[in-house]
Amino acid sequence: MNKDLRSFIGEARQLGSAFYANVSRPVDPIFEPCVIQQKLAAEGRYPVIRCEKVNGSEYPLVTNVFGNYDLLGLALGVDPLEPKSAILQRFIQGEANPIPTKTVQRADAPVKQRIFINEDIDLSKLPIIHHAENDSGKYITVGVLVVKDPDTGVLNAGMYRHELQGKNLLGCMFNPAHHGGYIYRRYKELNKRMEAVLFLGHHPAALIGSLCEGPMDLSELEVMGGMLGEPLEVVDGETVDIPVPAFAEIAIEGYLDPSNETKDGPFAEFTGYYGPAKDPVGMMNVTAVTMREDAIYHDLDPAHQEHNLAGTLSLESTVYDNVKHLCPTVTGVYMPVSGSCRFTVYVSLKKRVPGEGKSAGMAALTANPNIKIAIVVDDDIDIYDEQKVLWAIATTFEADRDMAIIPNAMGSHLNPAAYGEVRTESGPMNTKVIIDATRPATLHFEEPIKPPREVWEKINLKEYLD
Ligand SMILES: Cc1cc2nc3c(=O)[nH]c(=O)nc-3n(C[C@H](O)[C@H](O)[C@H](O)COP(=O)(O)O)c2cc1C
DSSP states (O other), X not given: OOOOHHHHHHHHHXXXXXXXXXXXXXXXXXXXXXXXXXXXXXXXXXXXEEESOBTTOSSOEEEOTTOSHHHHXXXXXXXXXXXXXXXXXHHHHHHHSOOOOXXXXXXXXXXXXXXXXXXXXXXXXXXXXXXXXXXXXXXXXXXXXXXXXXXXXXXXXXXXXXXXXXXXXXXXXXXXXXXXXXXXXXXXXXXXXEXXXXXXXXXXXXXXXXXXXXXXXXXXXXXXXXXXXXXXXXXXXXXSSSOEETTOSEEEEEEEOTTSOEEEOOEXXXXXXXXXXXXXXXEXXXXXXXXXXXOOEEOOOTTSHHHHHHTHHHHHHHHHHHHHXXXXXXXXXXXXXXGTXXXXXXXXXXXXXXXXXXXXXXXXHTTOTTOOEEEEEETTSOTTOHHHHHXXXXXXXOHHHHEEEEEEEEOOTTSTTOBOSSTTSOOSEEEEEEEEEOOOSSSOOOOOOOOOHXXXXXXXXXXXXX
């Protein structure tokens, strides 16, 4: 059986209420699914949420697919009993073993069960959500856009926000540093239209693969296969020469004409703050919509932690590579939700050499411009437990000796604390900090207290507690 969004929802449902919640009462597409998600989060609950009925649409909606780190593990087939570090290792393995796509016939592609072309296209029939009060409108937030590099023919995939701007029009915002942005600019130089397929709703392992930060000549469609552990099955487009994932829920085909652009934003961002309006952004003219008979619409609340978590493994893997290059004994990398899964990184290390903690911190900071705080701990500290990380800082770190501050470095303009070349103005720079909370490599240091191993292993709480 092919892995797809519904096979994943089925798995989540089987695991019970910690992983799956159903909403049968109709919800309003203005804010309501997000607020349900946020209220659950306020109770410490992050299940996949299925809304059976969204007012004004015939399609059900699923959200919170990337709601917490455990769901990322479930997506990548990691046993929940394995340590959390296995999730990053599984991602690294999938990234290193891309699988070529497999083309199937239309009859074998559920995404072709319903086809709308020309006048029959009406995107407003989809339950596209208005997520936050100051957002400029309704956005498709978790669609994957596939385009072709005009020079190499390599297919590029990435997630970019798409604002609903008409029944067959979508805004499309590329960060200029992303490959999608490079390719779009290249079409602009060539004065050509860029064909595209925006697909919605697939197995989250495939979506995680679409966010991989590999080189531009590696197609993310193959990395999606690596993450799925099976080839991504694709089928020809109806109106474009771009393959469509056959087991997607919905595929939107069209083209972006760089001579006819639009604007979008403001937009609630992964930082928990609004990002500014963007002008210009690309505009997608939709030429076909194909979908399953009973298509499920996949949404993601961009100001909820699921936005941050969706892309976190890709970033963690980049940091892991960078640190491992310099410090081969790195044992773990984690980008916590408390740092928006972008700004703060925890690195654990089996320290062998004096100074290795600071060096690991430098390598982590340079892996991605978003990162501004790198905290390095010894390998016996559980980096997935923030209390343990803070304890390591409190008991091993002295600020005058173990901290390095690097001002005026390339950062993220979306971080509200960022500044420009004039320090009091906002801009794209951040001050980076390394906190080296590792113990000395060669000098004596107090031993952390641990329970005796044989007693720990012997005691089964169920046998001791009344
Ligand atoms: C939910 C979500 C929404 C995103 N929205 C955008 C976006 O609007 N524009 C953008 O350039 N990147 C966005 N990103 C980040 C890119 O999808 C990601 O960096 C991807 O690897 C870019 O691929 P590319 O370098 O092949 O273009 C988003 C990521 C996630 C997880």
